[in-house]
Amino acid sequence: MVTRKEKRELEKDTNYFFEFVKIKEHFCRNLDRKLKRVKDPRHQSYVTYGTDLLLLMIIVKNASNCKSMREMSHRLNRDECIENIKKVLRLESLDELPNYDTINDFLMKVSPEELEHIRTYIIQELLKKRSLERYRIKGGYWGVIVDGTGLFSFKEEHCDHCLRRVYTDEETGDKQTVYMHHVLEAKLVVGDMVLSIGSEFIENESKDVSKQDCELKAFYRLVEKLKETFKRLPICILGDSLYACEGVFHLCEQYRWKYILRFKEGRIQSLGDEFQAQKKLEQSTMKNVFWANDLAYQARTVNMLEGTVEEQEKQKQFLFLTNIRVNERNAKALVSAGRHRWHIENQGFNHQKNHRYHIEHANSHDYQAMKNHYLLTQITDILMQLYEKGLDVLKRIRKSKKEISSNLLEAIRTRLLTDEDISHLKKPIQVRLT
Ligand SMILES: [Zn+2]
Numbered sequence: 442m443v444t445r446k447e448k449r450e451l452e453k454d455t456n457y458f459f460e461f462v463k464i465k466e467h468f469c470r471n472l473d474r475k476l477k478r479v480k481d482p483r484h485q486s487y488v489t490y491g492t493d494l495l496l497l498m499i500i501v502k503n504a505s506n507c508k509s510m511r512e513m514s515h516r517l518n519r520d521e522c523i524e525n526i527k528k529v530l531r532l533e534s535l536d537e538l539p540n541y542d543t544i545n546d547f548l549m550k551v552s553p554e555e556l557e558h559i560r561t562y563i564i565q566e567l568l569k570k571r572s573l574e575r576y577r578i579k580g581g582y583w584g585v586i587v588d589g590t591g592l593f594s595f596k597e598e599h600c601d602h603c604l605r606r607v608y609t610d611e612e613t614g615d616k617q618t619v620y621m622h623h624v625l626e627a628k629l630v631v632g633d634m635v636l637s638i639g640s641e642f643i644e645n646e647s648k649d650v651s652k653q654d655c656e657l658k659a660f661y662r663l664v665e666k667l668k669e670t671f672k673r674l675p676i677c678i679l680g681d682s683l684y685a686c687e688g689v690f691h692l693c694e695q696y697r698w699k700y701i702l703r704f705k706e707g708r709i710q711s712l713g714d715e716f717q718a719q720k721k722l723e724q725s726t727m728k729n730v731f732w733a734n735d736l737a738y739q740a741r742t743v744n745m746l747e748g749t750v751e752e753q754e755k756q757k758q759f760l761f762l763t764n765i766r767v768n769e770r771n772a773k774a775l776v777s778a779g780r781h782r783w784h785i786e787n788q789g790f791n792h793q794k795n796h797r798y799h800i801e802h803a804n805s806h807d808y809q810a811m812k813n814h815y816l817l818t819q820i821t822d823i824l825m826q827l828y829e830k831g832l833d834v835l836k837r838i839r840k841s842k843k844e845i846s847s848n849l850l851e852a853i854r855t856r857l858l859t860d861e862d863i864s865h866l867k868k869p870i871q872v873r874l875t
Pocket residue numbers: 598599600601602603604620621622808
């Protein structure tokens with residue numbers, strides 16, 4: 442722990458915004474160029490602001506935890522801030538920042554694919570870094586968490602793609618329809634960091650579909666995109682019991698991926714029974730971890746593994762289904778891979794909803810803009826995790842996410858970057874992610 446005096450000393454010379462930019466440059470040197478080269482669907486004769494500026498504004502909005510577009514405009518509207526943004530983007534001139542309508546108009550038009558490409562660029566730069574190798578699961582696989590969550594819900598129909606759910610009032614019998622948008626995320630697990638590598642929106646193709654879209658259908662679309670984007674990345678899917686099904690087993694086999702899935706006995710009864718029978722036979726050993734390899738299921742075999750984990754002073758049991766062969770040496774590691782990842786995953790959405798980014802707040806009513814805002818949040822979240830895990834001061838002084846964001850906002854609004862600062866950006870720095 443640092444004393445309050447040491448804390449003041451440490452913080453006195455720290456320009457948080459500059460540090461953020463330095464870390465961003467360190468990990469993804471060409472990000473600004475990528476932002477600038479986004480395919481711009483606007484009518485070019487009316488264009489005042491470049492795509493790099495419009496997109497960076499939203500990244501800054503998210504990073505500094507502004508709740509709404511209006512709040513962003515209000516907070517960033519300062520000479521120092523305008524000058525800082527101009528400097529980091531190396532713009533020739535910038536008198537005013539674009540207002541939020543201009544930004545939202547752009548986000549209504551730009552293709553979400555363009556933003557997905559930017560995220561892919563960042564992830565690929567990170568994967569090139571040797572330092573992340575140690576976070577692979579045994580056997581060289583990268584853990585990828587897959588999980589869905591609700592983003593928006595409305596009492597009235599919002600667009601043609603809304604998911605619908607009918608609720609019946611128990612007392613009156615009245616029926617009410619709720620209109621929703623959900624998303625399925627794929628997140629790469631890198632130590633304590635969970636970095637978004639794919640997002641698939643769960644949405645109906647049109648109003649009159651006979652069967653609505655669902656998480657599992659979205660999963661098949663998501664993994665197809667992942668395979669196309671990260672062709673040779675050895676992936677180990679970490680998912681809940683919903684994914685313990687033939688379609689997923691087959692797909693992982695085809696892609697040569699691994700999986701560790703939570704298993705609930707009712708999901709595939711025959712497997713649950715077989716596992717319990719084997720366990721009963723060996724009950725006398727009273728191990729903390731129990732596994733059974735080569736359980737027959739349809740045309741293949743799968744492995745099951747059960748571990749007891751202590752959590753908040755309670756013993757909890759977790760059951761997993763995997764196509765990794767379990768043995769004495771890897772059993773514990775597999776349980777903790779499955780379990781530990783679970784924990785951070787739940788935190789991930791919770792943080793994005795309640796602590797920073799407010800992903801349930803719609804920044805625009807337009808569906809395409811909503812998607813683009815969501816993707817920009819995921820991009821920001823990657824940058825923020827690198828910043829938080831990479832900046833020494835933040836490793837030494839414990840701060841809440843809110844505090845980290847407000848420090849960043851304060852710095853961009855009040856601390857003017859010098860030309861010397863900007864020329865420093867070209868120099869390589871050392872960043873250790875811990
Ligand atoms: Zn909708």
